[in-house]
Amino acid sequence: MSIAVLAAEALTGDEVKAAAAAEGAGFAYGLAAIGPGIGIGYLVGQAVQAMARQPESAGQVQTTMFLGVAFTEALALIGFVVFILLKFA
Amino acid sequence: MTDVSNPLTQRLEGPAPVMEVAKDLIRRTALVAPVLIVIGAIFWQSAGAASVAYAIAIVMVNFLLAACLLAWAGRISFAAMGGAAMFGFLLRLGLIFLAVLVVKDAEWVEMLPLGLTLIVAHLGILFWEMRYISGTLAHPGLKPTAKLPIHTSSSESNHETTGAA
Numbered sequence: 001m002s003i004a005v006l007a008a009e010a011l012t013g014d015e016v017k018a019a020a021a022a023e024g025a026g027f028a029y030g031l032a033a034i035g036p037g038i039g040i041g042y043l044v045g046q047a048v049q050a051m052a053r054q055p056e057s058a059g060q061v062q063t064t065m066f067l068g069v070a071f072t073e074a075l076a077l078i079g080f081v082v083f084i085l086l087k088f089a
Numbered sequence: 090m091t092d093v094s095n096p097l098t099q100r101l102e103g104p105a106p107v108m109e110v111a112k113d114l115i116r117r118t119a120l121v122a123p124v125l126i127v128i129g130a131i132f133w134q135s136a137g138a139a140s141v142a143y144a145i146a147i148v149m150v151n152f153l154l155a156a157c158l159l160a161w162a163g164r165i166s167f168a169a170m171g172g173a174a175m176f177g178f179l180l181r182l183g184l185i186f187l188a189v190l191v192v193k194d195a196e197w198v199e200m201l202p203l204g205l206t207l208i209v210a211h212l213g214i215l216f217w218e219m220r221y222i223s224g225t226l227a228h229p230g231l232k233p234t235a236k237l238p239i240h241t242s243s244s245e246s247n248h249e250t251t252g253a254a
Contacts, residue, residue: 033182036178037178040174040175040178041175043174044171044174044175045171047171047174048097048167048168048170048171051099051167051170052097052099052167055099055167056226057226057229058099058101058163058167059101059103059105059106059229059230060106060224060225060226060229062101062105062106062107062159062163062170062229063106063107063110063222063224063229063230064224065159065174066107066110066111066155066156066159067110067215067218067219067222069155069174069177069178070152070155070211070215071212071215073151073155073178073181073182073211074208074211074212074215076178076182077185077207077208077211078208080182080185080186080204080207081204081205081207081208084189084193084200084203084204085200085201085204088189088193088200089200089201
């Protein structure tokens with residue numbers, strides 16, 4: 001049973017809204033971090049493999065990995081912004 | 090000492106190109122910061138300007154921290170670099186969360202411009218930077234710019250003259 005349902009039995013009005021917002025914010029941030037986590041894991045694994053196979057191109061791969069991580073991280077940032085808007089705004 | 094039998098324990102020698110890219114990212118962020126701050130001030134007054142400036146600072150520190158972690162771990166081993174990239178992601182998300190948590194009740198903070206700036210600045214600067222990334226073996230970081238010494242016909246002719254003398 002979700003927190004929102006439990007809260008609805010004991011609370012009313014703004015408190016229920018706040019509880020639902022907190023629940024939604026938590027889900028938004030948590031779920032939004034899963035995708036980038038998988039993406040960065042895959043990206044880093046492939047990059048390390050590429051560096052191990054061709055150490056002479058390690059600098060080039062490191063730059064590509066840095067940009068890839070930064071782009072993937074933007075997805076988590078979007079989830080984070082949804083979180084702060086639901087929770088703190 | 091580097092174990093050559095295991096490629097994962099090899100490390101990156103020389104200057105890390107990722108630091109060069111991070112510095113360029115920060116330079117570009119600083120270039121667009123006044124424009125974003127003015128936009129924040131127009132729509133949300135002084136609180137908006139302060140929030141936008143704070144978000145820009147978060148983005149800059151985030152880029153710099155990511156690059157520093159990668160460069161530092163790259164000097165240890167490729168495997169350490171992979172670990173630093175993964176745990177760095179977790180660490181930086183936590184730091185961004187803390188940075189927002191600390192100021193969430195401050196009077197000068199507006200959450201909407203802060204959040205929007207985090208996304209727009211992060212993605213916008215990255216797409217802008219993509220135009221200047223070389224990604225070749227000769228230039229693993231940024232593209233060579235006009236600041237590099239250019240061999241002109243006059244300098245070549247000077248060399249020839251000197252050689253002849």
